[in-house]
Amino acid sequence: MTKKTRRRYSDEFKAEAVNMVRGEGYAISEAARRLDIDRSLLDRWCRQQRDREDGVTDGQADxxxxxxxxxxxxxxxxxxxxxxxxxxxxxxxRESS
Incomplete structure (x- = not known):
């Protein structure tokens, strides 16, 4: 049994992925499928980007x-x-009737 290694994504890749959803109007599931990443991962990146724009810190988000x-x-x-x-x-x- 081989151990699966965790894939790392550059900040540029994450920004482009989020832009597909927020800027180009792709659904999260469709963009994730096209980029061959998990939907929940892309959803998290979108949420983190929205939090950064709103000025929410990680502690506040938690x-x-x-x-x-x-x-x-x-x-x-x-x-x-x-x-x-x-x-x-x-x-x-019913009882009172």
Missing amino acids: ERDAEIKKLREEVRKLRIEKEVLKKATAFFA
Whole structure:
């Protein structure tokens, strides 16, 4: 079994790849396929470029990502609670009739 080596990409290659998506209007998946790179890698490069343009530092981006993850989990829990309350309301409405 051979160990797979990690490919390195130059800053120029990354900039051109991001430009395909942001400047030329390619979809991330299409540009990634044409460049023979993983879609998630190109997505990360695009996000990093957007963060640099917005003046967001890596620490702020990590903090933002953690907050988004926490909020998504909270939304998931609230949706479950809402469904339980809907079912309970329907149950008690039938019982009182």
